[in-house]
Amino acid sequence: MSQQETDLEQLNVFDLSGFAKLITLLQEKGYTTVGPTVEEGAIVYDEIDSIEDLPIGLTDEQAGGKYELRKRNDHALFGYVVGPHSWKKFLNPAGLRLWQARRNGRSFEVLEQEAPAPSYAFIGARACELNAIAIQDRVFLKGSFVDSDYAGRRQNIFVVAVNCGQAGGTCFCDSMNAGPKAKSGYDLVLTEIKAQKRNLFVVEAGSEAGANLLHEVPHEPATEKQMARVSEVVSDAVAQMGRQLDTRDxxxxxxxxxxxxxxxxxxxxxxxxxxxxxxxxxxxxxTVEDTTDLTGEHAERWRLWDSxxxxxxxxxxxxxxxxxxxxxxxxxxxxxxxxxxxxxxxxxxxxxxxxxxxxxxxxxxxxxxxxxxxxxxxxxxxxxxxxxx
Ligand code: SF4
Ligand code: SF4
Known part of the structure; x- marks a missing residue:
């Protein structure tokens, strides 16, 4: 059995330096690393250069119409739940130019879309969010029409998921069978655990690409105690669900x-x-909006989020x-x-x-x-x- 096959099957563990190495490797492979970071008092998803950009030691308190960041009494990297952003902003951007054209005499010429699909590495995607991506896949990829922009972005992503160790006041993923443990849709999944005041990450590969990358990150097999912590962490999150939704009928x-x-x-x-x-x-x-410049030489068609x-x-x-x-x-x-x-x-x-x-x-x-x-x-x-x- 190859090392990659072994990594696909078993739980391993790395520390902060291993996690830092993982991010560097993704960047070296051409991925733009995006993940949770703090902006204007909320945890949003944006480009991150290193683990220092993550909301270390912060948590979020959430209720109906309320969101507040607070300091934790530890230095957890993922000690919060989800903020106002979701990964759809990278896969299905809020504004997307569908095509552009320029005047050519009495006619017009459609210009080639110049940019190739970006390659994003999602750092810290939660189980509910992996399920949300799977739902948008069904909308954009699995119907009679395939959205080519979504398809291009989707096939390029690398997903580092994180199992939730706590639930927020408005979370109810357990009711929807969509979390808090990530079951599919990731390349690597991490569970953050504490061991003698150290941040450790139990890691499992969910794809060949994940196993290959893990092979390049210094790691060791997880102990039985560390593996047991994964279940405990997820059970803690289930016990803390702030809301429930009765889905019967x-x-x-x-x-x-x-x-x-x-x-x-x-x-x-x-x-x-x-x-x-x-x-x-x-x-x-x-919705779709058409615009022209004042000279009438250039026109564009944009797709914009609507409601x-x-x-x-x-x-x-x-x-x-x-x-x-x-x-x-x-x-x-x-x-x-x-x-x-x-x-x-x-x-x-x-x-x-x-x-x-x-x-x-x-x-x-x-x-x-x-x-x-x-x-x-x-x-x-x-x-x-x-x-x-
Ligand atoms: S549109 Fe949605 S977010 Fe706005 S007030 Fe109504 S329910 Fe609330
Ligand atoms: S709880 Fe459900 S409806 Fe509300 S934002 Fe999340 S996925 Fe959408």
Whole structure:
């Protein structure tokens, strides 16, 4: 059995210097390393040069409409959960030029797209986020049309995932079967553990590329105690989940409640700001804008993130199909949790909690489903009583 095959099967361990070496190796192989870093009081995803750029010794406190960074009493590299950014910003950028053209006499000439697809190494992707990438894969790659830009970016990524050692106040990935342990979709997965005040990372390869890279990083086989810590770390995160979502019969619950009065209640609080859709790692709605320069010599077509929360999004000839906020909220949550399953074969939610944390008025998808379920069971018992009478 080759060393790479052995590395694919067993758990190994490296320390901070091994992790630093891993990042350097990825950069030497031409990857742009991107990962969590602090910007304007939040942990965002951006280019990182070294492990010093990670939010070392920080944690995030999250609740509905609330996010705050705090110091930890240790120097953990991954002692926080997810912030407002997700990896979709690298795979499906918020603004993408689809094509550009220049005037050529009375006609025009379409210019070649000059840039090759970037090669990103994602450092610190969480289990819910790997599931979100798999969901966007189904949207952009597995349907009748393949999005060529997404496909180019997607095939170039290298993923270093991290198993969550703690859950945030708005996390519910466990309910969605999307975390906190990474099960697939990574090249390497790390679990950060403490050993005599040292940062150690139990590492497992999930692909041949991961095993090959690990071979170049100084590491040693994990001890039984270290392997046991991996399960304990993940169990701790499960125990800390801030939210739960009861997914039983969710599709039919939403479909049979399209006329429920709860939609009007939530619409009284919802600002239709679209934050929930911008931060969601699976939302993919877009619009297209054409621009020309003032001389009329040059024109461009851009694809931009859009949201089902704007009135314009459902505009067809003569007006918006979903002109009320209650109709737009119902559309979002019904698509996310019910019709997404019909369309793409899975839920559109991975339980990351971002839409709860970053909603300025703290509207909570788990609370809305619980309220709908309660209203639905009240309605069902009235109907049952009426039937008996
Ligand atoms: S709907 Fe909310 S909790 Fe679910 S994946 Fe999107 S942002 Fe995360
Ligand atoms: S649910 Fe919250 S984040 Fe989403 S549009 Fe309404 S106010 Fe904005």
């Amino acid at each position: 969710l599709q039919s619950l939403l479909y049979r409640n399209s006329g429920n009065g709860r939609w009007n209640e939530v619409a009284e609080r919802c600002l239709a700001c679209a934050n929930c859709t911008m931060v969601c790692p699976t939302c993919f709605c877009s 089902c929360f704007t009135q314009e999004f459902s505009y067809v000839h003569g007006g918006s199909v979903r002109s009320s906020i209650s109709a737009r909220y119902r559309q979002w949550i019904t698509h996310k949790l019910a019709s997404w399953v019909d369309q793409f074969g899975s839920s559109g939610c991975v339980g990351c909690g971002r839409c709860i944390t970053w909603c300025p008025v703290g509207i909570d998808i788990t609370e809305e489903i619980a309220a709908l379920r309660e209203a639905d069971s009240g309605l069902s018992s009235i109907l049952r009583t009426e039937e008996k009478e």
